[in-house]
Amino acid sequence: MIEFVVNGKRARADVPGDTPLLWVLRDTLGMTGTKFGCGQALCGACTVHLDGQPVRSCTTPVSAAAGKKVATIEGIGATPIGKKVQAAWTALDVPQCGYCQSGQIMSAVALLSENPKPSDADIDKAMDGNICRCGTYNQIRAAIKDAAKSMTKGA
Amino acid sequence: MSAMHNESRRDFLKISALAGGGLLLGFAIPGASRFAQAAGEFKPNVFIRITPDNRVTVICGLSEMGQGVHTAIPMLVAEELDADWSKIKVEQAPADPAFKNPFMGFQATGGSSSVRANWEPMRKAGATARAMLIAAAAETWKTDKSECRAANGMVVHKSGKKLSYGRLAAKAAEQPVPAEVKLKDRKDFGILGKGAKRLDTPAKVNGSAMFGMDVRVPGMLTAVVARAPVAGGKVASFNADKVKAMSGVKNVVQIGSGVAVVADSYWNAKQGRDALEIKWDDGAGASLSSEGIRKTFGELAEKEGTVGIKAGDASTALAGAAKKLEAVYEAPYLAHACMEPMNCTASVTANGVEIWGSVQAPGLLQIILSQVAGVKPEQVKVATTMLGGGFGRRFGLDFAIDAVLTSKAVGAPVHVVFPREDDIKAHHYRPASVAKFQGALDAAGNPAAARIHAVCSSISDAAHMPYEANGLPPMKGVDGFSVEGLTEWPYATPNLQVEWTKNEPPVGVWFWRSVGHSQNIFFVEGFVDEMAVAAGKDPYEYRRALLGKNPRYKGALELAANKAGWGKPLPAGRGRGIAVGLSFGSFVAEVAEVSVAKDGKLRVHRVVCAVDCGSTVNPEIVKRQMESAIVFGLSAALYGEITFKDGKVEQSNFNDYPVLRMSEMPKVEVHIVPSMEAPGGVGEPGLPPLAPAVVNAVFAATGKRLRKLPLRMV
Ligand code: FES
Ligand code: FES
Numbered sequence: 001m002i003e004f005v006v007n008g009k010r011a012r013a014d015v016p017g018d019t020p021l022l023w024v025l026r027d028t029l030g031m032t033g034t035k036f037g038c039g040q041a042l043c044g045a046c047t048v049h050l051d052g053q054p055v056r057s058c059t060t061p062v063s064a065a066a067g068k069k070v071a072t073i074e075g076i077g078a079t080p081i082g083k084k085v086q087a088a089w090t091a092l093d094v095p096q097c098g099y100c101q102s103g104q105i106m107s108a109v110a111l112l113s114e115n116p117k118p119s120d121a122d123i124d125k126a127m128d129g130n131i132c133r134c135g136t137y138n139q140i141r142a143a144i145k146d147a148a149k150s151m152t153k154g155a
Numbered sequence: 156m157s158a159m160h161n162e163s164r165r166d167f168l169k170i171s172a173l174a175g176g177g178l179l180l181g182f183a184i185p186g187a188s189r190f191a192q193a194a195g196e197f198k199p200n201v202f203i204r205i206t207p208d209n210r211v212t213v214i215c216g217l218s219e220m221g222q223g224v225h226t227a228i229p230m231l232v233a234e235e236l237d238a239d240w241s242k243i244k245v246e247q248a249p250a251d252p253a254f255k256n257p258f259m260g261f262q263a264t265g266g267s268s269s270v271r272a273n274w275e276p277m278r279k280a281g282a283t284a285r286a287m288l289i290a291a292a293a294e295t296w297k298t299d300k301s302e303c304r305a306a307n308g309m310v311v312h313k314s315g316k317k318l319s320y321g322r323l324a325a326k327a328a329e330q331p332v333p334a335e336v337k338l339k340d341r342k343d344f345g346i347l348g349k350g351a352k353r354l355d356t357p358a359k360v361n362g363s364a365m366f367g368m369d370v371r372v373p374g375m376l377t378a379v380v381a382r383a384p385v386a387g388g389k390v391a392s393f394n395a396d397k398v399k400a401m402s403g404v405k406n407v408v409q410i411g412s413g414v415a416v417v418a419d420s421y422w423n424a425k426q427g428r429d430a431l432e433i434k435w436d437d438g439a440g441a442s443l444s445s446e447g448i449r450k451t452f453g454e455l456a457e458k459e460g461t462v463g464i465k466a467g468d469a470s471t472a473l474a475g476a477a478k479k480l481e482a483v484y485e486a487p488y489l490a491h492a493c494m495e496p497m498n499c500t501a502s503v504t505a506n507g508v509e510i511w512g513s514v515q516a517p518g519l520l521q522i523i524l525s526q527v528a529g530v531k532p533e534q535v536k537v538a539t540t541m542l543g544g545g546f547g548r549r550f551g552l553d554f555a556i557d558a559v560l561t562s563k564a565v566g567a568p569v570h571v572v573f574p575r576e577d578d579i580k581a582h583h584y585r586p587a588s589v590a591k592f593q594g595a596l597d598a599a600g601n602p603a604a605a606r607i608h609a610v611c612s613s614i615s616d617a618a619h620m621p622y623e624a625n626g627l628p629p630m631k632g633v634d635g636f637s638v639e640g641l642t643e644w645p646y647a648t649p650n651l652q653v654e655w656t657k658n659e660p661p662v663g664v665w666f667w668r669s670v671g672h673s674q675n676i677f678f679v680e681g682f683v684d685e686m687a688v689a690a691g692k693d694p695y696e697y698r699r700a701l702l703g704k705n706p707r708y709k710g711a712l713e714l715a716a717n718k719a720g721w722g723k724p725l726p727a728g729r730g731r732g733i734a735v736g737l738s739f740g741s742f743v744a745e746v747a748e749v750s751v752a753k754d755g756k757l758r759v760h761r762v763v764c765a766v767d768c769g770s771t772v773n774p775e776i777v778k779r780q781m782e783s784a785i786v787f788g789l790s791a792a793l794y795g796e797i798t799f800k801d802g803k804v805e806q807s808n809f810n811d812y813p814v815l816r817m818s819e820m821p822k823v824e825v826h827i828v829p830s831m832e833a834p835g836g837v838g839e840p841g842l843p844p845l846a847p848a849v850v851n852a853v854f855a856a857t858g859k860r861l862r863k864l865p866l867r868m869v
Contacts, residue, residue: 016402019422027377027420032369033362035543036421037494038575042809045494073362089360093352093775096783097221098359099366099494099543124818131809133494133544134221135786137820139779 004065006031007075017063021055022046024062025072033073033102037131044130047103047110048072054110056129073102081151082109088147096134104130108144116151118144197324199284199332201253202277203232204246209308209321211236212244216254217273218264218515219247219355220545221783222838223776226353227270228277230772234346235281235339238320239308245354250517250537262518265550265666266625267739267836270772274834275338282336284327291326292318341770341831350775355541366543367513368572370500375568376405377421378561379428379577382413385441385802386582386661390414391434398427407431410560412553417565421572437802440661445798448660449485452589452610456483460608460654463633464642467650469593472604476595480689482682484592485863486674488797489585489667492812495543496578497551501558502568507534508559509568513542515549523552527559546787547666551583576807582663584797586611586637588674592682595650600690601701604650605682607641609675612664613657625670636666640675640843643737645708646683646701662799668787669839672738674864680734680847681862684854694851695721695733707767708735710828711744714765718826719746729760730856734847739836741768742828743781747821747848751857755868759789759849761822764841769832777837778825784841785823790814792846796865 003012006029013019013028020039025031025048034057037045041056048057049071050064076082085108095101104127111118111126118126123141132140197205204212213232219225225245233243248254255261257276258268285305292310293300295318302313309317320327341348358364383389393414395407403423408415416427473479499512501524508528514520517537525532542549554571562569573581588611595604613634615622625635627642633655641653667673687697695716702709712735725731728750735744748761764781771777794813798805806812825841850861859868 023420023422027422030371032365032371035366035494036368036496036572038809039425040575040808040810043494043575077361086360090356093356093779095221095353095356095359096223096779097219097494097542097544098355098364099541101359102362105360127817129816131494131814131816133492133546133787133814135783135815135820136779137786137815137817138782138823140817141820 002062002066004068004070006070007072007078013062015062018061020058021048021060021062021065021070022057025057031072031074035099035102037100044107045100045103047106047130049106049110052113054107073105076106076109079109081112084150085109085112085143085147088143088150091146092139092143094136094139094143096136100130100132104132104140108140108147111144112148112151117148195325197284197327199287199327200280201248202280203236203284205284205320205324205327207321207324209242209319210244211238211242211308211320212246214246214248216248216262217269218539218542218545218549220264220515220542220549222269222780223353223773224264224269225355226351227772227776228273229354230346230351231273231277232281234344235278236285237305237307240346240351242308243354247539250521250535250539252518255518261516261522263516263550264545265515265547267838267840270834271740271836274770278338279336282338283333286333286336287327287330288320288323290330291323295323295326347772348770348774350773353776364541366495366541367498367500367511368495368543370511370540370570372500372502372511372568375500375570376417376419376565377424378415378417378569378571379421379424379574380410380413380415380557380571381428381431381433382577383435385435385437385443386663387440388435388437391436393431393433395431398430401427401430406565408561408564410557410564412557415557415561415564415571417561417569425574441802443661443799443802445800448587448799449589451658451660452587453483455610455656455658456589456591456608458656460610460656461632463630463638463653463655465652467604469604469606469650469652472650473593473595473606476603477598478596478689480594480596480685482592482685482862484590484678484681486588486677487795487864488587488662489791489795490579490797490806490812491544491546491548491583491667492579492814493544493546493548496575497548497554497573497581498571499554499558500568500570501555501562503528503559503563507536509536510555510558511538511540512555513540513549514555515542515545520552520555524555524559527556528563546668547670548583550666553581553583575809579806579808579812580804583665584662585667585673586614586664590678592678594682594686596686596690600692602646602648602686605644605648606652608654608656609638609641610656610658611637612659612662613637614664614666614670616659617664636671638671638675640672640736640738641679644679645705645737646698647704668784669738669842672736672843676734676736676738676843677846677850677864680736680844681850684732684847684851685860698733698735707742708737711735711742711765711767714826714828715744715746715763718765718824719763721746728856730852730854732848732851732853732855734844734851736840736843738840738843741766741835741837741840743840743844745785745844745848747845747852749849749852749856751853751868757793757853757866757868759821762845762848764823764825765828766825766841767828767830768835768837768840769830770834771827772834774827777827780837781825781841782823784839785845786815786820788842788845789821789849792849792864792866794865
């Protein structure tokens with residue numbers, strides 16, 4: 001039995017410790033907001049936060065989450081930065097198919113938590129692991145900048 | 156397509172023959188009879204439901220895959236309904252013949268057809284409802300209809316009194332359905348042509364949007380299938396003893412496409428599948444190699460092909476030409492790599508089949524799956540979820556057939572999931588193509604003749620469709636999907652001949668965003684650039700002069716060139732290229748700015764796009780779709796390539812099938828040509844001009860002419 005905290009709530013999973021966190025979230029806990037895209041840490045669709053750090057949950061064994069805090073798209077709107085990022089995404093209608101966007105938002109929140117005023121180069125670096133097949137990169141960049149602005153305004 | 160039963164093939168053929176008839180005019184709006192109207196509700200037709208709580212719900216039979224159809228269709232309805240846009244909801248329709256795509260004859264989303272096919276029917280649906288609401292208000296107020304008008308979700312009497320649509324719903328449901336309705340004049344549009352916000356955004360930023368991957372049905376198991384590593388291969392034997400003992404594995408069953416490991420979770424199914432011991436009988440496909448295909452196509456391209464179109468006498472003109480050019484262009488096989496890997500959930504019971512998933516063609520699935528499961532089409536229920544990308548791939552049937560066969564075999568609902576590697580290797584590829592171009596220039600440098608011979612596999616054959624299904628005029632023995640983009644050659648050229656040779660290596664081919672245009676407009680626009688260079692003319696001015704009889708091509712070309720600052724100096728090392736193309740009823744021109752580093756690294760800095768898609772429903776969505784197709788095209792131009800060795804696909808995931816990432820993203824500007832023409836498509840037409848614009852820019856920057864995709868500088 002592995003215990004951890006997801007979005008502030010205790011969670012437990014009776015699975016082998018090497019099961020990827022992604023599948024524990026999706027199949028054991030029924031939280032389908034975190035997406036499967038590649039299974040090899042190549043696309044970022046499965047990005048969640050582990051004690052505040054962005055990780056690819058498809059290659060993170062659930063044992064690595066034992067006793068730690070996991071944050072996912074379902075709960076990120078309850079954090080101040082997550083709320084601003086989602087608001088910026090909504091205002092710009094960033095998503096197309098939307099499938100990559102949970103991961104994009106989780107990566108963006110992680111970036112802005114570390115670096116409230118990211119440069120274009122910072123954005124490239126933080127977001128390069130998140131593929132969007134619909135090609136929403138320019139809108140993602142704009143939304144990150146808008147969210148950063150609204151953070152400094154404290155709005 | 157190896158998994159498709161012979162039965163279903165025949166049926167698909169019959170349906171497609173019907174579908175090939177093109178646009179069915181006089182599309183009748185199906186009434187509400189089949190979809191019961193609850194007390195107090197108003198359902199003037201299957202597309203609209205107005206409830207007493209004043210909600211207006213648009214029921215959309217089209218699949219939302221990012222292209223914005225769940226916003227565009229409600230906008231069409233809301234405009235003529237005079238609805239309050241802030242109160243509009245959208246709901247996905249079930250599979251039902253009432254929602255058939257008038258362009259195809261069955262319910263499906265593809266071919267950039269949604270707005271083109273529904274521009275009138277959905278507006279009529281809205282206008283019908285509006286007329287009945289006005290009639291209901293007039294009856295309530297005991298006045299004449301002419302004294303009432305509709306505005307923003309209300310019927311307003313000339314005295315100023317108002318009733319909301321919700322309040323009128325019950326009475327409106329009792330009104331006779333008008334036989335004729337008058338549609339608004341375009342100058343009176345309040346919603347169409349403006350950038351309404353997408354209705355699907357909120358669910359897509361908080362993780363609640365439901366994709367096929369997220370379907371959860373009581374008692375559902377998950378399956379991962381081992382499929383033949385060589386196309387056409389068969390299972391010779393397999394040993395599942397070890398796998399059946401693995402944690403969570405419930406069953407191992409052989410189905411049409413291979414061996415399915417069924418487990419209580421994806422992870423356990425995947426572990427089980429990877430541990431399976433299978434002996435494959437590879438069959439004739441085992442010797443397949445990319446070099447072999449290229450060689451065959453290249454040799455065939457040098458010979459004569461089946462003539463698709465012929466104007467004048469290209470052979471004679473070429474023989475006597477003052478100046479002659481020859482070039483061979485090549486495009487590779489491509490996977491779609493939708494962000495959401497292929498998957499589908501099915502439940503087969505004694506009562507019939509139910510499937511849930513991210514599908515583009517629910518109507519087709521009803522028919523094909525009924526054959527697969529041996530039930531009647533009306534016993535197949537299809538629930539369409541959000542699609543994590545479609546691009547033509549989800550017009551496929553393979554993932555749904557796998558789910559139905561596996562569910563039938565194990566007697567439980569089954570979610571079949573393709574790991575990314577399976578998705579990339581699943582043999583639904585944009586066909587590779589080799590095209591030989593011969594051109595003749597007259598003394599002034601203008602084209603005197605062009606002769607084009609393309610060699611590729613037939614998508615129509617793969618999909619069991621007639622060769623004219625893409626809407627081009629019939630060409631005897633030539634698949635329209637193979638030559639679209641070549642036959643529309645828009646430049647004044649007195650002698651033109653387009654030929655095609657079909658060659659069918661054992662590779663599964665399928666519709667891929669913009670289909671034949673994806674390679675053919677690259678070929679044409681690269682070759683025309685070569686003609687301009689040979690004539691010593693500016694590539695933009697050369698095109699412009701030759702497009703005199705094609706004002707919409709010319710308009711898009713001019714707008715793109717002007718906005719890009721064509722002719723203005725660029726920073727050292729940069730080059731600019733231009734290309735234009737028509738596909739799915741829309742004219743798109745693009746200008747790319749590129750540079751090539753010393754190590755050969757190609758960088759696209761900026762793309763300026765101009766689109767003439769006729770009347771627009773939502774210009775913001777049009778712009779995003781152009782940008783999306785530009786990115787999709789750029790991924791393909793820079794990296795996209797599926798290759799074969801010893802019969803096997805060499806690519807597997809985003810490491811060896813790379814796509815564009817944030818740090819490589821160019822600036823993109825999209826400009827819309829103002830137009831009152833009938834709407835054109837927008838999901839695909841932005842793609843074809845991208846690769847040639849880049850290739851032509853590389854030539855401008857370096858003097859090097861690239862004729863093969865993906866682009867390699869060294
Ligand atoms: S699914 Fe984890 S990075 Fe792609
Ligand atoms: S929105 Fe479709 S993959 Fe990013």
